[in-house]
Amino acid sequence: xxxxxxxxxxxxxxxxxxxxxxKLGESRAESVEILLLVIAISVAAxxxxxxxxxxxxxxLRETERGREELALVGRLSAxxxxxxxxxxxxxxxxxxxxxxxxxxAVATLLQYEETAESIRILxxxxxxxxxxxxxxxxxxxxxxMRTKLIGEHKAFMLDDTAGDPEWPAFVAAIPALAAxxxxxxxxxxSRSRLIGALVIVxxxxxxxxxxxxxxxxxxxxxxxxxxxxxxxxxEADLRADREAVxxxxxxxxxxxxxxxxxxxxxxxxxxxxxxxxxxxxSGAAEAELTVLHEWHAPGVEPVGVGTYGSLPLSxxxxxxxRTIAVRDARSDARLVDPxxxxxxxxxxxxxxxxxxPIGLGGxxxxxxxLDQVGAPRAWTSQEIRLLESVARELxxxxxxxxLLLARQRENQRMLALHRASTLIAAETxxxxxxxxxxxxxxxxxxxxxxxxxxxxxxxxxLRLAESVRVERDIAPTVLRAGEGVCGQAxxxxxxxxxxxxxxxxxxxxxxxxxxxxxxxxxPLIRAGHGLGALAVRSTHAIxxxxxxxxxxxxxxxxxxxxxxTTAELLDQQRRAVEELERLNSAKSNFVSIVSHEFRTxxxxxxxxxxxxxxxxxxxxxxxxxxxxxxxxxxxLNRMITEMLDLDRMESGRMTLNRERTDVxxxxxxxxxxxxxxxxxxxxxxxxxPELPLIEIDKDKINQVLLNLLSNAVKYSPEGGPIAxxxxxxxxxxxxxxxxxxxxxxxxxxxxxxxxxxxxESGATRYIQGTGLGLPISRQIVEMHGGRAWVESTLGxxxxxxxxxxxxxxxxx
Amino acid sequence: MAKIVxxxxxxxxxxxxxxxxxxxxxxVHMAVDGEEGLAIVRRVRPDLIFSDVSMPKLDGYQLxxxxxxxxxxxxxxxxxxxxxxxxxxxxxxxxxxxxGVLPKPFTMxxxxxxxADLLPAAG
Numbered sequence: 001x002x003x004x005x006x007x008x009x010x011x012x013x014x015x016x017x018x019x020x021x022x023k024l025g026e027s028r029a030e031s032v033e034i035l036l037l038v039i040a041i042s043v044a045a046x047x048x049x050x051x052x053x054x055x056x057x058x059x060l061r062e063t064e065r066g067r068e069e070l071a072l073v074g075r076l077s078a079x080x081x082x083x084x085x086x087x088x089x090x091x092x093x094x095x096x097x098x099x100x101x102x103x104x105a106v107a108t109l110l111q112y113e114e115t116a117e118s119i120r121i122l123x124x125x126x127x128x129x130x131x132x133x134x135x136x137x138x139x140x141x142x143x144x145m146r147t148k149l150i151g152e153h154k155a156f157m158l159d160d161t162a163g164d165p166e167w168p169a170f171v172a173a174i175p176a177l178a179a180x181x182x183x184x185x186x187x188x189x190s191r192s193r194l195i196g197a198l199v200i201v202x203x204x205x206x207x208x209x210x211x212x213x214x215x216x217x218x219x220x221x222x223x224x225x226x227x228x229x230x231x232x233x234x235e236a237d238l239r240a241d242r243e244a245v246x247x248x249x250x251x252x253x254x255x256x257x258x259x260x261x262x263x264x265x266x267x268x269x270x271x272x273x274x275x276x277x278x279x280x281x282s283g284a285a286e287a288e289l290t291v292l293h294e295w296h297a298p299g300v301e302p303v304g305v306g307t308y309g310s311l312p313l314s315x316x317x318x319x320x321x322r323t324i325a326v327r328d329a330r331s332d333a334r335l336v337d338p339x340x341x342x343x344x345x346x347x348x349x350x351x352x353x354x355x356x357p358i359g360l361g362g363x364x365x366x367x368x369x370l371d372q373v374g375a376p377r378a379w380t381s382q383e384i385r386l387l388e389s390v391a392r393e394l395x396x397x398x399x400x401x402x403l404l405l406a407r408q409r410e411n412q413r414m415l416a417l418h419r420a421s422t423l424i425a426a427e428t429x430x431x432x433x434x435x436x437x438x439x440x441x442x443x444x445x446x447x448x449x450x451x452x453x454x455x456x457x458x459x460x461x462l463r464l465a466e467s468v469r470v471e472r473d474i475a476p477t478v479l480r481a482g483e484g485v486c487g488q489a490x491x492x493x494x495x496x497x498x499x500x501x502x503x504x505x506x507x508x509x510x511x512x513x514x515x516x517x518x519x520x521x522x523p524l525i526r527a528g529h530g531l532g533a534l535a536v537r538s539t540h541a542i543x544x545x546x547x548x549x550x551x552x553x554x555x556x557x558x559x560x561x562x563x564x565t566t567a568e569l570l571d572q573q574r575r576a577v578e579e580l581e582r583l584n585s586a587k588s589n590f591v592s593i594v595s596h597e598f599r600t601x602x603x604x605x606x607x608x609x610x611x612x613x614x615x616x617x618x619x620x621x622x623x624x625x626x627x628x629x630x631x632x633x634x635x636l637n638r639m640i641t642e643m644l645d646l647d648r649m650e651s652g653r654m655t656l657n658r659e660r661t662d663v664x665x666x667x668x669x670x671x672x673x674x675x676x677x678x679x680x681x682x683x684x685x686x687x688x689p690e691l692p693l694i695e696i697d698k699d700k701i702n703q704v705l706l707n708l709l710s711n712a713v714k715y716s717p718e719g720g721p722i723a724x725x726x727x728x729x730x731x732x733x734x735x736x737x738x739x740x741x742x743x744x745x746x747x748x749x750x751x752x753x754x755x756x757x758x759x760e761s762g763a764t765r766y767i768q769g770t771g772l773g774l775p776i777s778r779q780i781v782e783m784h785g786g787r788a789w790v791e792s793t794l795g796x797x798x799x800x801x802x803x804x805x806x807x808x809x810x811x812x
Numbered sequence: 813m814a815k816i817v818x819x820x821x822x823x824x825x826x827x828x829x830x831x832x833x834x835x836x837x838x839x840v841h842m843a844v845d846g847e848e849g850l851a852i853v854r855r856v857r858p859d860l861i862f863s864d865v866s867m868p869k870l871d872g873y874q875l876x877x878x879x880x881x882x883x884x885x886x887x888x889x890x891x892x893x894x895x896x897x898x899x900x901x902x903x904x905x906x907x908x909x910x911x912g913v914l915p916k917p918f919t920m921x922x923x924x925x926x927x928a929d930l931l932p933a934a935g
Contacts, residue, residue, distance in 0.1 A: 599895035603917035
């Protein structure tokens, strides 16, 4: 208007100047001169006028814009001071700033929900209004935007979305953005808290000028403050509602002391209040969470108490120690980690869930989780806070209940210990006492079996002595030191607590395979020496043992040591009595033998001397009978010596004089000695040249060989061959003496090693038998740690044989 | 002349008995165990039998039972020679058909007297 009047005025002035110049000029040249002057003046004046006009125009425009902006701020203030409902506040703001944005732009106001880790649409202006109350997880935002907007509270802008690498994924998460080419997200912060964001998109690239957005951004502070107030009021209302629910739940909780009932009622209330499909409490075992309590809505398939390994979200919440909400498990990147467990529940339709850890005694003892089956669910901050409040209430209730249980358990333990002591004092059978101790230990500490292992010094292994409630394959009968919890407790003489048996390095493979999950063992110690170990163990997934359990089990262990000591004393007493009985019987046996067996040679001595005295004999006959008397006297002497030897060996009073000896040499020597006196029997030697020297009592083994060889000669027919061979077999030297006699019936193979067994018919005796040769031989070989026996085929002959260990072993 | 069977497994005692009986005028048969003794008794039908109690294969009591079981041999007097001469053993000997017990060690005079006592006077 102003500019047009200046132009019109200029044109009119110019026309007047031309006319005046034509009229005033007397000559054409003069007129031209005047015209030029007029034009010059006009141009100068026009220039001045134009300059003035434009300057005034800019000033006027500035004033007008300032007025407009003032009016906008005024309208905004008025608009924002009115409503208390956050969506209304948001709509008012969008209406207010509409004029500041390009006509093609679409603005959306989002609320940031920190607890739920999501953004929620409060209001949208322009085309394609989405469904109301829609929200998106923070995880769906491009990382650059998350850093700028949420991390730094700064604007995030894309001039052309086509060039941004993260854009396609963003559009996939929020399809409404498909048409946007320019994108701007402006933070709305109030009192350094991010309240939300104003997102502006335009279908044209570079469609959003930065100076335009600057003003919008400034104005955003108004709405941020207003929204903050509105949200705070809304939150306060909701908190009041939530408190009412929590109060209701805690009333239920505190009206009950049974922790199971407490938890069950809390889950029921919470599940019903929030309209979820399931509410689950899982327990924290070392490796995997296990469902301990479960509530489920009618018609929903329960997960099942005792299930473990399929709670990925609860596991994640326990691991991170905070609440985690998942709106759609199928697309949530946080659940991809396979270490979190099976996705079976998700595959079966549990699409949304939220889980919060329950702390107990300073550590996370479980997880409270809510499941939504069949559809994704955007968990609100309110719902999440309610869940957290209930988790806190549960923690307090569970702590109280656990304290009570612990006290009850302590009382029971003391009673059981007292009962075990009473049993020991009453001198009940030690085996019964051990069983009683194991039974009590298993009931009070374990959730499963209990076993007692004793160290077997000779074999160098732990042997299962007693067990109660043992499940299949879980308690092996023999353990090496260091193997399993008992082996470790025995080796270290310290309690061993294993709550992750499946992954424990010293686990016994069969116990691991049988599903053992937790085990506790204490060493059995007497006077500083390990006697064995006592263990309780469980296949139950949530079984855990702690220091307190170890302390109590140690008390049971002390009782077990006392019982074992009693048992040993009784055993010693019994053995002493048995030894006395054995000695007594040996004595009467000896007396009987002296009176019985000795009478045979005595008969000879008496008879021949009688003949010599009473008969008329030739000198030759006299000499012969005297020789016979001498033989029987010698036999009597041998019998006495061998009887005494055997007795000393059997009672362990004879020691071996071991020296490094070549068994082949003794065999050859004995064979030669026999051959010279019994040349009618060819003696064939088959000796192993590789036979090593071994530590034996040379004289005694020589005695064994002479016994066996003279037996072979005695029982082989005239001229029957005898074979002696030696060889190394495993860890033993093996000696064989083969005769060509008539053989020994199978039922008498052992009998020939008994004292004075009468199996032989004395027709071909070379040496007058004492009836003690074979028992003495066997005794000598066994003192060396070997074995002596006979194999025989009737009609073909017998093979008397014995073994001697290559490495000297203590006599047993 | 009577026939006497001795069952005795010890060669020294066998030799002693042979020496003691050498001039008795009786026919002496020697068996080394009960089995051989039974066979000889059945073959020679002796007038008197002496048997050791503890012998291989067939002991004295088993021999006594076997003899008693057969009417041909049941009537032959049988004397057990044993080191155990307590009352119980004597009773045991009687149960197995023994006509008495000759305790070890025995003198030659005792042996000869027992033979003389048990053989029919006509002998």
